Amino acid sequence: MTDDLIPIPTLAANAADALPAGGLAAQLATAEREGRPLRIKLGVDPTSADIHLGHCVVLGKLREFQDAGHTAVFIIGDYTARVGDPSQRSKARPSVSAEEIDANAKTYVEQAMRILDPERTEVRFNGEWLGSMKMDDLFGLVSRSTIARLLERDDFAKRYAANEAITMLELLYPLLQGYDSVAIDADVEIGGTDQLYNLLMGRDIMPSYGKPAQTVMTMPILVGTDGTDKMSKSLGNYIGVTDEPADMFGKTMSIPDEAMPEWFRLASGLGHAEREAAITKLTNGELAPNEAKRLLGRSVVARFHGAEAGVAAEQHFNTVFKSKEVPDDIPxxxxxxxxxxxxxxxxxxxxxxxxxxxxxxxxxxxxxxxxxxxxxxxxxxxxxxxxxxxxxxxxxxxxxxxxxxxxxxxx
RNA sequence: GGAGGUGUGCCCGAGUGGCUAAAGGGGGCGGGCUGUAAACCCGCUGGCUAUGCCUACGAUGGUUCGAAUCCAUCCGCCUCCA
Incomplete structure (x- = not known):
């Protein structure tokens, strides 16, 4: 991930992967030299309205790029949402109506702006270019890949092997997402590790459209409050960005101790140095688990409600669960x-x-x-x-x- | 076009005529314990002003004293062959 000549201090520090090796470093160097910000793409499907800490992992990374002076291109997959990302579909894909998608998109952007810097964010809807795509163009797009190539994808392969249905539409999804990168001239695309295949598809097809291939960065998937499954609304193991401070703190306290390091890296919102210091102290016993988790809880709350709210949430927690007393702020x-x-x-x-x-x-x-x-x-x-x-x-x-x-x- | 599979409570899943509001697990909730809304242990887990009544096993209609279980039709989902 780091080039010998050009070290990348923190941008890739908590990433799962950045491909190709040295690619990002080279881009950053070029951007620096030419005084041009990079275009960092993040695409989301507005299949659900509320976003949670899991979504914030990639959003937070996008924010880091913004803070380093780059431009975030935040793509709302209003069009691809109708297709449904297969990687999010292990079983029944909930179909979402067009109205729901629009409504979701609105709240999604609103909530994402709690993390992103609106000044450096370009919000785009992929219906803009996919909705008006002509048959000819679609054929041009689909001819750039093959069935064998699409079936390489792990979850397609698994589902195929398990005799589960894969629709043509789903098969098309990676290509459509890849085309988004062409449409917005992405330099870097960020996504969860579950998006790796889709991200690489963008990288694959860009050159054939005469564009430089984007580099891709994947972020680890945050486990939910249960410490085992991926954070998701349907599993109920999530912390929503609009949750009340007391709830955020309490839910954080409920994560298993083993999940703490990962949460520090991906969910705390703390800077690289600070979170690594906390993890080190936790590991070598300098910081008691309980204290570490409280720090984590305060950090998570602070990220969305401010530092004072973090402290207040901890006090509320002490009142209710330690002293078992009645808190002040009740209905x-x-x-x-x-x-x-x-x-x-x-x-x-x-x-x-x-x-x-x-x-x-x-x-x-x-x-x-x-x-x-x-x-x-x-x-x-x-x-x-x-x-x-x-x-x-x-x-x-x-x-x-x-x-x-x-x-x-x-x- | 042909063959087969499948549909049970929030989820998974047992159940082939009464003892079934439906085993078991997960999840959730409650209690205990705890640094913790963790782990662990115990309990509860359809609704209803309620010692009873109502609704429920894809849908509808039958058989039967009695159906999640049998029959018919339909609907949904999946796979294979062509």
């Missing part, structure tokens, strides 16, 4: 909002569903039976289904460890 309702039935009593399952985010009355009954409903810290008798409203005046109602509701006193 509150007026006494009049407490639902009362014809007999003038409070039906607890209804109350919990209405105000505490419990999924159903049956679920609420279960929680009551398990003794997880508390009033001012005191567990309710499992048999209790109804209460006198007066018993809820000016109390804190709690379900489980982290759902709280303050009820104002009766006036």
């Amino acid at each position: 509150e309702i007026a006494f009049g909002e407490v639902p009362v039935n014809e007999d003038g009593r409070v039906f607890l399952p209804g109350m919990l569903v209405e105000h505490m985010g419990v999924a159903s009355g049956s679920e609420a009954r279960r929680l009551l039976q398990q003794g997880s409903v508390r009033i001012d810290g005191e567990a309710l008798d499992p048999a209790t289904l109804e209460l006198d409203p007066a018993q809820l005046s000016g109390v804190v109602l709690q379900v489980g460890k982290r759902r709280f509701l303050r009820i104002a006193a009766d006036a």
Whole structure:
């Protein structure tokens, strides 16, 4: 990854790979000499609206390039989203409607700008060139590859071997994505390691369109909060960029210790030197695991909500989980909002569903039976289904460890 | 055009006529423990103001006292041969 003559200090430091060897270094040197920023491509498919820490790995890398003076070309695959990237489809590919795609694209860009520098970002939609592509051009494009070449791709090969369906459309996907690089004159393309094949396809076809082949950089895939699977919304092991600070911190605390180094490198948002220092200290015992994880949690929160929010989130965590006390910043309702039935009593399952985010009355009954409903810290008798409203005046109602509701006193 | 496979709860997956709100696992939730919303242990896990009632095994319609299980038709998904 590093050239003997031209070292790349940090841009490739946490990357999984940068191809071809020395390619990036040469480009950086040329850019420097000519005073021209490189065009760094990142393509995303807006198949889901919200982005999470996993997406932020590549976005963060893109930001690093921006900070080094280069131009980010952020491609929204509004057109390719209709095809569906096969690498994201191990089983059923959720088909997304055009309206959804547009809506997703909007929030996606919005959220990505929390990481990227808008001043140095060019946002493009690939429908711009793919949507108007003529049959002739498409034929020209598809003739640049072969079935054998496409089937080299690992997940195609696996699915083919496992007798799973591969549609023609999916087969086309890498070519379309590769064409994006032609359309926007990419110098470098960034993506997750799962995108390697697609990135290389862009590199492959560019010369035949008379463009210099892009170099590619892949970033490792971030594991989710469970520490095993790739972070994804559908697995529920994610931290969303719009999550509340307390949630971000808590979810970070829940990752397995073994995942910490990787999270420092890919998710913390810390600079190269800082994150490596933390990992070293963690490894040699200078930094206790608990402290390391707290640092990680603060860093993650700080990345999206600012440093003070990171500290506050840690304090909130201490209150709720260490001292098991009621935090200050909890939702509150007026006494009049407490639902009362014809007999003038409070039906607890209804109350919990209405105000505490419990999924159903049956679920609420279960929680009551398990003794997880508390009033001012005191567990309710499992048999209790109804209460006198007066018993809820000016109390804190709690379900489980982290759902709280303050009820104002009766006036 | 022909042959075959398959469709079960959030997911995977057992179940070939009653004991099935449906084994087992995962996930989730709750409790305990803990530096931790980790690991581990235990419990719960369709809905309904509820000692009962309703809905549920791709869909519809049948057979039967009784169906996820049998029959018919249809729909979806997958593979192979041509």
